[in-house]
Amino acid sequence: MAKTFFAIYLGKLVSFLSQLLNLGSGETWSGEIALKIEPRLLEKLTPKISKIIIVAGTNGKTTTVKILKNFFGNKAFSNKSGANLLNGMAGSLVQNYPFRQKEIAVFEVDEAVFPKSLNYIKADVIVLLNLFRDQLDRYGEVNALSQKWQTALRSLPKETLIILNADDPQVANLGNKSKANVFYFGFNSIEKMDKEPEFWGDSIYCPNCGQKLYYKNITFSHLGNWYCKSCGLTRPSLSFDASSVETNLEGIHNQYNAAAATLVAQKLNIDQRRIDNTLNNLAPAYGRWENLNRHKMGNHLVTLVLSKNPTGLTQNLRLLSEKKDIGTLLIILNDRIPDGTDVSWIWDISFKELTMNYPIIVSGDRYLDMALRLKYEGIDLKNLFIESNLKEALKKAFKKTEENKRTYIIATYSAMLETRRLLVGRKIL
Amino acid sequence: MNYKLTIGWLYPRLMNTYGDKGNIDCLVKRCHWRGIEASIINLDLDEWQKTDEINFLFMGGAQDQQQTIVASDLENDQDEKKNILIKLINKGISGLFICGAFQFLGKYYQLPDGKRIPGLGLFDIYTESFDNSKKRLIGNIAVEVNLNGKKETVVGFENHGGRTYLNKEVKPFGKVLAGYGNNDRANEEGAIYKKAIGTYLHGPILPKNPVLADSLIKSALEFSYQKEIKLDRLDDELEKEAHNFIMHKLRITNL
Numbered sequence: 001m002a003k004t005f006f007a008i009y010l011g012k013l014v015s016f017l018s019q020l021l022n023l024g025s026g027e028t029w030s031g032e033i034a035l036k037i038e039p040r041l042l043e044k045l046t047p048k049i050s051k052i053i054i055v056a057g058t059n060g061k062t063t064t065v066k067i068l069k070n071f072f073g074n075k076a077f078s079n080k081s082g083a084n085l086l087n088g089m090a091g092s093l094v095q096n097y098p099f100r101q102k103e104i105a106v107f108e109v110d111e112a113v114f115p116k117s118l119n120y121i122k123a124d125v126i127v128l129l130n131l132f133r134d135q136l137d138r139y140g141e142v143n144a145l146s147q148k149w150q151t152a153l154r155s156l157p158k159e160t161l162i163i164l165n166a167d168d169p170q171v172a173n174l175g176n177k178s179k180a181n182v183f184y185f186g187f188n189s190i191e192k193m194d195k196e197p198e199f200w201g202d203s204i205y206c207p208n209c210g211q212k213l214y215y216k217n218i219t220f221s222h223l224g225n226w227y228c229k230s231c232g233l234t235r236p237s238l239s240f241d242a243s244s245v246e247t248n249l250e251g252i253h254n255q256y257n258a259a260a261a262t263l264v265a266q267k268l269n270i271d272q273r274r275i276d277n278t279l280n281n282l283a284p285a286y287g288r289w290e291n292l293n294r295h296k297m298g299n300h301l302v303t304l305v306l307s308k309n310p311t312g313l314t315q316n317l318r319l320l321s322e323k324k325d326i327g328t329l330l331i332i333l334n335d336r337i338p339d340g341t342d343v344s345w346i347w348d349i350s351f352k353e354l355t356m357n358y359p360i361i362v363s364g365d366r367y368l369d370m371a372l373r374l375k376y377e378g379i380d381l382k383n384l385f386i387e388s389n390l391k392e393a394l395k396k397a398f399k400k401t402e403e404n405k406r407t408y409i410i411a412t413y414s415a416m417l418e419t420r421r422l423l424v425g426r427k428i429l
Numbered sequence: 430m431n432y433k434l435t436i437g438w439l440y441p442r443l444m445n446t447y448g449d450k451g452n453i454d455c456l457v458k459r460c461h462w463r464g465i466e467a468s469i470i471n472l473d474l475d476e477w478q479k480t481d482e483i484n485f486l487f488m489g490g491a492q493d494q495q496q497t498i499v500a501s502d503l504e505n506d507q508d509e510k511k512n513i514l515i516k517l518i519n520k521g522i523s524g525l526f527i528c529g530a531f532q533f534l535g536k537y538y539q540l541p542d543g544k545r546i547p548g549l550g551l552f553d554i555y556t557e558s559f560d561n562s563k564k565r566l567i568g569n570i571a572v573e574v575n576l577n578g579k580k581e582t583v584v585g586f587e588n589h590g591g592r593t594y595l596n597k598e599v600k601p602f603g604k605v606l607a608g609y610g611n612n613d614r615a616n617e618e619g620a621i622y623k624k625a626i627g628t629y630l631h632g633p634i635l636p637k638n639p640v641l642a643d644s645l646i647k648s649a650l651e652f653s654y655q656k657e658i659k660l661d662r663l664d665d666e667l668e669k670e671a672h673n674f675i676m677h678k679l680r681i682t683n684l
Binding site: 142210212342343368369372373376377378 | 442445586
């Protein structure tokens with residue numbers, strides 16, 4: 001008991017110092033230290049919380065957690081976005097202890113850590129958003145990951161609420177063998193429909209028999225109303241139709257996120273008016289189509305667009321192609337641990353959505369790879385500018401953007417944090 | 430004379446895990462920039478058409494499950510597809526086989542449970558894979574190869590759990606300058622049989638290695654047109670810069 005308290009209060013101190021010294025929120029560090037002192041911290045503290053919700057998946061965790069937190073208001077706390085390993089969860093427990101009215105914990109959990117986390121945390125609700133190709137150097141292969149998820153879900157008690165994306169074949173299939181309360185969200189009808197799964201979609205094969213899947217309609221990547229001609233497996237029936245969701249966040253991907261969060265909220269008896277009101281007044285999560293106007297480098301209009309993997313970037317390029325106010329596009333590609341050290345994924349997507357009527361600047365650790373990618377996409381090299389130094393690249397972008405237009409910045413994770421630090425003064429974590 | 434590169438792309442939807450499609454983009458563009466026509470024929474799960482028009486074979490990498498599907502498809506119809514490939518490669522067709530595809534060219538690929546998936550048997554090599562007992566070989570890699578009589582460096586990114594072993598007579602693609610290579614013992618990378626190159630290098634391999642890309646285009650055209658072909662030079666400043674960046678990253682200075 002004493003050990004636990006020591007762990008908690010030392011953790012709180014670490015976090016306080018970290019913020020004082022402007023090193024970030026310190027959540028990961030405080031959690032790391034707390035776990036070193038009391039390795040069973042998660043098991044000891046989580047039972048004190050009434051409801052624990054875990055959100056995992058390749059894309060959309062941060063936004064979904066944010067929506068859920070907004071639904072629950074003061075009653076909920078979450079770990080900081082990106083601090084989604086065990087130490088991040090521990091850190092948020094340490095920060096929010098002794099909980100009091102904070103009876104709901106919403107945890108964003110990294111895909112690879114999710115199975116393990118269930119050994120230490122008894123989750124009341126589990127939300128699995130999707131599984132896409134991402135950071136192959138880190139996650140290995142998508143199939144392997146979904147196998148681990150399946151094993152993890154198998155041992156859950158039947159009271160657990162499991163919310164699954166029916167439109168993602170591998171995720172939907174996880175509900176098949178579970179004895180818990182499984183509910184599905186997906187799209188019953190959508191206006192724009194793709195005909196074939198995008199080229200590099202990972203789950204285009206039947207999770208049951210391995211044969212090619214067919215689709216009645218596709219939202220993007222390998223998501224949609226799928227069915228197998230070989231073994232007859234079909235998409236599970238929907239408990240919630242995402243096309244009924246109205247939210248001020250842009251893009252179909254956000255409708256999925258909002259649908260997942262709404263389904264959870266409905267199951268937990270949150271008032272529908274509160275749900276609707278929240279969904280229509282959401283500020284985007286940091287870096288996700290975040291507008292930074294008036295910042296440390298001037299008054300330029302800037303929009304930050306985090307893009308971490310082929311699916312995310314393709315969706316962002318689509319949304320970008322609809323914008324009429326692009327002054328300059330700055331693409332920053334890093335290859336650090338949070339970005340994935342293998343940048344080959346940029347070749348798995350098409351950049352043809354970019355009209356290229358505006359200057360494009362490339363920067364980041366792997367600026368040359370990005371430049372090369374665009375060269376082979378057929379971009380006019382007269383419109384392509386290369387600047388390895390990020391601050392200089394930002395200056396260049398602002399200089400080339402006309403007054404009433406906006407600078408759009410596509411950035412991988414660490415690049416986004418660095419850009420934010422330059423423009424806003426803080427990194428976030 | 431109007432030259433044409435006709436790429437036989439093997440299992441594009443199954444064998445495409447690591448950005449290897451970029452190799453096709455690279456070859457096609459480098460042809461277009463020279464006024465050479467380039468077309469792609471998909472050699473997939475359905476019936477293969479027009480295989481006699483092909484002068485270049487390409488196959489990318491994939492996860493275990495996809496490799497198993499491809500292996501069984503190649504053996505359908507009494508090895509009909511398998512035999513087409515073996516015949517073309519023996520005739521000297523130019524080809525690039527990445528990662529899982531490279532493993533396929535060998536005698537077998539052994540899964541962690543000991544089960545062996547037979548390969549094309551063209552290369553006297555075999556691959557063993559392990560589950561979590563051995564670490565995956567992941568990271569940037571530079572290899573010294575011999576292209577058209579000259580020593581060249583090739584850079585890329587490897588990510589494989591399988592360890593490939595070359596039997597004595599087999600020529601490797603190159604010598605590892607930095608990185609792992611075929612396995613954690615020898616410092617060789619890939620393998621060559623006639624004009625078919627097998628390698629673990631993703632990246633994708635061709636964009637940052639324009640000399641290799643052009644060498645493959647040259648071999649492919651020579652296969653079709655049966656005479657020596659000289660390709661127009663292209664402006665490869667950017668490609669070379671990107672190439673040297675990786676060499677620098679791997680701290681390779683003197684060669």
